[in-house]
Amino acid sequence: MIGYKAAITTPMTHDDLPDLITAAKGDPATFGRLYDRYLQPVYRYLYSRLGNVHEAEDVTSQTFIAAYEALPKYREQGQFMAWLFRIARSKMNDHFRRNRYEVELDAAERISAGEDVLGELVHDEELVRLRSVIKNLNPEEQDLIRLRYVADLSFAEMADLLGRREDAVKKTVYRLLARLKSQME
């Protein structure tokens, strides 16, 4: 087994990324550093969409295996995060299409059991209300919020992912937040 553990302890900066990506194309150990950097944002995003640990793990696995296999085709243009999330969304899409029957059953069961698929139980009354308001946003708006506040993508990364201008994405998110805030007042 090739050792990832040594790599984990080495911090990575944005400046390192192009070199890392080039090196990772032929070296599982280097890919491990990208994995360590991006695993949790991808997993958290998928979990927030799928609402289920098992499915989130499954689609996260598919995402990183696909990314690893497709990495030789990736040409670094400073859009790695967007590229990775595009794969994650594509895998999630496949998952929904392949398992729609089961997924919808699961969702129905979770809802009937009182579990909230947006995340862990929140006891704070204000936060409960906020979540309720977020859930009433349309799917695209919810996705924007998730990308920004669950996956912690920058506006530039979101813009790359969504094929929009950075300032337009930022404006949309800020307007959404303003709307949420006004609905909370």
Place this chain on the structure above:
Amino acid sequence: MSDLKPSPEFEEKIRKALDVPNADAEFVSNLRNQLAGRPVTMKPRFMMKPAWAFAFAIAALALIASAPSAVNALKRLFGYMPGVGLVENTGNLRMLAEPVSVTRDGVTLTIKNVLVYADRVELKYEVNGIAPENDGWQAEDAMQTPTAFCGGVNPGELMSTDGDARLRQPDGMVLERDYTGKYPQNVFAMQPVYEAAIPADVMHMTLLLKCIPQARLGAAPENWEVPFDLIAIPAGTVVGEPVIDVPPVDEEPASPSTETVPAPKVTMTLERIVPTDSTTILYLHFNMENADPSLISIMPVRAYVIDSLGQQIPLRGAFVWQPFEHQVGSSFEFATEAKPADGPLTVVVEQTIAYYMPLYTDPPQATPEQLSFTFDAGENPQHGQIWDLNETFTIAGYEFEIATVQAVTFSDIETPAYIDGSQGYDYGYQFIVESDPSLGLSVEMDIRADKCWLSDVKKIEPSPLLYTQMCRDEYPKGIVTVTIREMSVTLEEDLQVVWKP
């Protein structure tokens, strides 16, 4: 924009409201190990030396001959190559002498594997250097303008072979990719199979490629010609990792069936096992006793092994998830997600799905007329309008009824799964299909009209199945003909095979 900017406190509340847990540490570690154990696509393990195939064959021969447990494998004809799968040496095997790469305008085409068998040629190549915006798998406009990319066609149009690699022999004869569906890997444009007997003296061929599959036309080099050499592999040499052939073992039912309707008896056979350093590869196939001739495929739903320490390790399929590509009796390749402990292995498959397609078997088991029905949508169908159908069909002894059809719009079926939206398929018809609820029966059908394509299947027990097909621009009008394409049944009984080394 500054007046819109939210306060950090409010942003923090949003984060808290959406808080989700991080991935479990054990999962993170397992996936990391799994990735570390995968073959590296850019540096194939066989690429280290010139004439690598021959050197490898000799080295493998020496290795196998020196290992008592592997001597038996030498007598067998299969080896396993990561990224390729089983390689059978029937005595006339030729392989790619060494990987060949050609780079044009920053785009590199690499021929990675060629296997010339007595009856076919298997090729695998890859391409690097296509900019994301010119790669149909990544480009934002690929869904909207499929014909702007090599091999792309609009929905409903005939397939394009422009992205098919062809092979030219020294005598000028050109081989075309096989389209009979016999070879599962052939669904991948870059893993074509050619059904042909290549003369024994042919040791050189040329790959011809009009355009790179899914590359934006005009944006990447086209009309490729890449010559490559072959090398003969000595008879009896196992190519790749030794494979253990498993003698036929009857599977044991893991749990008694609780079906209220007798389910067909599906059998699972473990054919071969390949222990590697990081995983174990398993080859399985499924059959059905007294199967209806319209049965196309039996697909596993969930599979895992239990090793000698009692660890349950999921199996990951390396196959294409298309029933047509896995006809009954064909092998499924699985890999364990982690290395099992030495000793006996119990292979378990939970649920299988049996797919029946009477129109597409050879010979067909029904005519399109027998599996079609019509309804009169009138000249001005309206959203929400419902027509009673009460059309009953029986396939493979399973009876179901298409009870009603309703005019719907995309917003009626839309879920977050439709990331690309309606793609213009905004108007459609939704059919209610009723059957015995214990069967787990699903039906797919086609509206016989131009521009109908996007399909949606939904079933939430105890409701009946909802099958929807969407069409572009408008509702099909007048007499609408619908043909049943496929029926599937979920078989709940677990299958289990124990392998004792």
